[in-house]
Structures are given as C-alpha cells and as structure tokens.
Amino acid sequence: MNTDAVLKLDNQLCFAVYACAREITKLYHPLLKELGLTYTQYITMLVLWEEDEVTVKYLGQRLYLDSGTLTPLLKKLESMGLLTRVRDKKDERSVIITLTEQGSLLKEKAIDIPERLFCQAGISTNEAEELRSQITEMLQKVQAQQ
Amino acid sequence: MNTDAVLKLDNQLCFAVYACAREITKLYHPLLKELGLTYTQYITMLVLWEEDEVTVKYLGQRLYLDSGTLTPLLKKLESMGLLTRVRDKKDERSVIITLTEQGSLLKEKAIDIPERLFCQAGISTNEAEELRSQITEMLQKVQAQQ
DNA sequence: GGCGATTAAATTGTATGCAATCAATTAAAT
C-alpha cells in the first residue's frame, strides 16, 4: 500500500473498529432505555451479575476502564439503588461493590437483550463468534503494549 | 448458548469491539501527541487530506459523527489554525470546511503513523485487512438498522 | 408567491473516557 493509501480512512482497521463500536452502542440504546441503563452502566452490571462483591480495581480490569470513569459511574448506579460502595475493612484502599436486591433482580429484565440485539443487527451466531474471537485476540495484543 | 452464558461479558462481540476501540485509541495517543491532535481530530483530518472543501454533513457521514460532536471539534481545529469554517454561498444552511496551508502541511508529519502503529501493535498487514473487511461489513449492517 | 415540510448546523444537557495528579493506606526495606 502506498503512503497515500495508508492514510485513507476506509483502509484503516482502527477506524472500522472505532465506528463500529459507536454504532453498536446506538443499537443498544432503545433496549437499555427499558432498563434505565446506559451501555457502560449495562456492561458494569454484566460483570456484577457474574460476580458480586468485587473491587473497583477488578471491575476496571474486566471492563478496561479506570477509576476516573468508574467512580462517577458507580456513584450513579448507587444513587439508582442498584449497588452499594463500601471500603474493604481488611484493606481500606479498596472499595467493594455489592449488588442490592434491586440490582440483582434487574438481571431478569436484561436476559433477552443479547438475542433481541442480534436479531435486530441481522448477524448470525457463528460469524459473530468468529469475529468476537478475532477481535478479542487483537484487543489482548493491543493491551499488552500499553 | 444458555440464558446465563449470553450475559457473560467475555462472550459478547459488542463488548470486544467497544473495548478494542478504546485500547487502540490509547495506542495512538503518544503518536498523535507529536502532531498535537486527538484521535477524533486525526480522523477528521484524514478525511480532509483526502477531500478538501467538504460540508460538515459530509464529514459526519464519513466519520459516523453528528454535528453535536463535529461543531465544537471543528471550531477547535479552526482555532488551531488547521482549517476554516465558512457558510456555503449557494446554500447558507451548509458550512464548508477548508484546510489552511498549515493544515495541508500537517499531512507530511502524519504519513508514518499507520506503519508505526502497526509495528507497535504487532499485527500483520494481511490479518489486519481481513479483520477490517469483516468489521466494515458489520458496521454497515448495524448502521442500516438505525 | 406563499407556506408547511425538510434539511443543515448549532445548542443544550447528560454521560462517558482518560491523562495527570492527589490523598490515603499498606507493604517492604532498613
């Protein structure tokens, strides 16, 4: 590829990923509105529905987000009554996030979101899994450089 | 996949794309800092280096961004002396974006960024092109739903 | 020509993201 072509937007893998991420988030918007969550709040709840009582640090590792993003987001979810934020007695540097009953119950309402989204986007399960695997590989490669 | 598994974060294609986009942007950060640009400002300049004198609407279509994002971003680039914003005489609703000489010249400094980034990320050109093609396909599928 | 519908930007308000820095606490070394 010549020097001019590499600067063409449509040739850039990075831009494709970046634009795709935003378009997908927009697709989630109406579905998540029914739960009263934004996309970032939703993926935070996904982790907590898998594993309750985790630290902010752990959430950050799973979500690839830092405390500058998570602290206000978790305070918001706390104010919505979905979780609690309590300092760890054993190590006061850590904050333990715990779902409230309301937060746990919200999972039921979220169960059908993945399927509804896939239907909407018209993507087959197989090609999605293949693509997910490749992108995850790239994600880990890229993250290792930071 | 059972109902529990579909809600697992690591099974979600959408999250992989979302996290990957942010990690890639972070990888760009030190390279773009040399040019004094953010990632969004950089991709805006990419379009303008391809095609000068375009409308805000056109930029939005290429970048998948709306005027709410572009207007302040373009004002910033204007204040940096890289471009001008002028109403179209033929249709006063539109604003024409034109590179200044300084804006055009910046392209030279940007030429080697794609290669440096790929080296840094350790991704081969072939697998990148394959992945880019698949993600672009998904991007267009998803965007068609909006 | 006139007027409702449409279009293009700009504005407003909310929610991220993240770099950089700070503060508090804990762990390690001497």
Added chain:
DNA sequence: ATTTAATTGATTGCATACAATTTAATCGCC
C-alpha cells in the same frame, strides 16, 4: 520504628459522543 515505595481510589480538566431541541435556510407543492 522510620523511611520508602507501591497500591487503590478519588479528583480535575479536557475532549468527545449523542439524544433532543432550536434556529435558519431551502424545497415542494399548490
């Protein structure tokens, strides 16, 4: 015990993103 370093969150400042609304200009249709 004291100093030093590392860890964990919180804070601050800046730059997006985008939904929703507003404003101004143009278009379509009669």
